[in-house]
Amino acid sequence: MLGLALKMLFGDRAKVLGLVFGVAFATLLVTQQGAMFVGLMTRSQNIIADAQDVDIWVMDPSVEHPDLVRPMRDGELFKVRGVPGVAWATPFFKGGAPVKTQEGRTKGAVILGVDDATLVGVTQRFVIGSPTDLQRPDAIAIDRVGFMQLWPGEPLSVGKVLELNERRAVVTAITDAAPAFSAQVIIHARYSQASSYLPTGRNRLSFILARAMQGAEPSTVARDITERTGLKAHSSEEFSRQTVRYYLRNTGIPISFGTTIVLGIVVGAAIVGLTFSMFVSENIAQYAMLKVIGVTNIRLVGLVLFQACVVGVIGYAIGTGLAAAFFAFACTPTSALRGFVLPWWIATAVAGTILVLILLSSLASLRRVLVVEPAVVFSG
């Protein structure tokens, strides 16, 4: 019987193409946009994730995410170090400045300054060199994609000289730092040097990176820091969550992506629903004939759902394949879309969505199959 269902289905190639297109379209759009959205949200917290040894972030009370910095007085660092439960605390600088090569090429850069002595907060992913290379005079580490944007076509190498706000900087290491939200060039330097690249007032301390003592809960220690210093303090996990919440509430990103995703589902459902309805209408005499031959309504429901699921599986496979191809070819480690991936759980969630879409789209058609009188076969 399943063979009969398949032959009935593929006997109408135009409808099958329409159905597969509808499902593939919805799958591609929802998967691609869903994964891009997740990628953007991940990017917004990459700075937090890259500071691997840190489990508490301390900041000015008005700061809500890593891209919005209100500098604190350097003295706040000592207050934090004095809070019970804090194992250590180091300064962290974050700012933005134009960077210019000797050839005259200019790009915007995110400058991250880490503690001169301990280098806490620097990324651990180095392509050339190591964190200790930041200890050299005028040393900076630049991310691989930034290097390729500033010196296109040249092989990765150290020793290049840059100008940062008219101050000299020498590339001593190349990193594979996780891309920032704005996808600019990412530069790591010592705190003292990074802060010297940018005109700041008395206050230059962007964040304080801290670690709770062994056995102490970071979120509890963060609460103690807030109580004792009046500064905002979060565990790394909570700061990541708050950053995502900020972008969800205060930007058009969720609405923009959400609209596209909903449109993908609605348009896909419309195409699939209408095409499947046409398919069933045009073949209603065949379903009635099956009733005459002795097929019960329950078996007919199974047959119709099987047909719907077959086009669903084919369309989903094509749509997911296209989405995967997009991420494989467009989001290479050296492209502006680096770091964007297709998470397995997005693909799984989309599969569930498509299954619901298929079932809902089949409902109207199913009703028609169930109520058709087998006697209609006499009238053709």
Next chain:
Amino acid sequence: MTAPDRNPIAVSCRGLVKQLGSGSIRTRVLHGIDLDVFPGEMTFLLGPSGCGKTTLISTIAGLLVADEGKVELFGTNLAELGRRSLVHFRGAGVGVVFQQLNLFPALTATENVAVPLLVQGRAGASAKALAQAMLREVGLETHLTKYPSQLSIGERQRVAIARALIHEPRLIICDEPTSALDGASGQRVMELLRKVARDPGRAVLVVTHDARIVPFADRIAHMSDGRITRIDVRTEREAA
């Protein structure tokens, strides 16, 4: 062929009433039909268009439910069967040849004929083998893998008959089986049906307007305005 049945009546309709439509356009189509169809015979149902022939055979086949009266097939009262049982009973016991044929266009002749066996749960290979044997029996041995669109109307008609016979139903109902056929093809089809009807365990009920095939009838029920007006029983010699 099936073994001879001890039941003397294949189809028994008593006081059959059927209305179609709904609300103000609900119309009584059958007005208390009494009709018997006997095994081993070919019974013809004759009458003008709109007299209720199709409604009557739909009700006999269990495709429509009678509003009043009783239909018994080989002693089984259709009204006493549940919906699901009726579907199974119809699938196993009744074969129908439609005027429009209603072949599955995406299936080959063999696959079309095998469908009733597959519905009854027979394995694919066995169903296919039986379907091919049945197609050979109706003279289509060279068309086993052809699709309906590749067959002439007469060949399609024979595929439809093979499909109606493949599961050895005890009642075969044919709606205008020769309407689209030329004289010679119509004769071949009727000879095939008469051969089936000669089985004492089976009955054939034919609805037709085609005067050319009337000589094949053993019994002729004349219908008019939803009523059986006359039944002619033909002698064996007349029906030969």
